[in-house]
Amino acid sequence: GQQLNQSPQSMFIQEGEDVSMNCTSSSIFNTWLWYKQEPGEGPVLLIALYKAGELTSNGRLTAQFGITRKDSFLNISASIPSDVGIYFCAAGANAGNNRKLIWGLGTSLAVNP
């Protein structure tokens, strides 16, 4: 099936550093979402984006819906140990009916205290 190109695949950073990850696609999407999965748990929604160019923050997290509608990025500022986990991007093609999301393979983040 179709997948998003998510990079980097993994990151190992020092506490306090900023983090940036992105997702790209050759297709246009109307919704971009970012999820975080901690060990032993299901993914949890971090940020949802519905408009091209939209920039949305959730605490230290900031995500943007690319103007071309083919990409999105997620930034984490001043990382802390509890940021550890796998971050997934997902995108939906049909506004109002995102029954089948397309998923990236995830970015695994490790934070050294």
Added chain:
Amino acid sequence: EAQVTQNPRYLITVTGKKLTVTCSQNMNHEYMSWYRQDPGLGLRQIYYSMNVEVTDKGDVPEGYKVSRKEKRNFPLILESPSPNQTSLYFCASSTGLMHGTGELFFGEGSRLTVL
């Protein structure tokens, strides 16, 4: 507390022995879905349901069945499990409204091993 509950959380079974993984949500969500997660393959959708009695195949439906007789429940059935169905399974739900179907609430996962 709003939640999606899956059972069992862990299961080891043998090839061919029918099993059901239950999923229940208490948020009155219309949309429910099953995913499997495998190393290097990310999350892949098995089946989804837009509402009661409405189900449709995802990307990897082979070997699975689902039913949606009630709004809150969406069981995943493996009629004759095989080792390639060893995986971590997630149930998810969402409101199904205008933007809601992308904003998924996930269960904690069910780790299935088929010997």
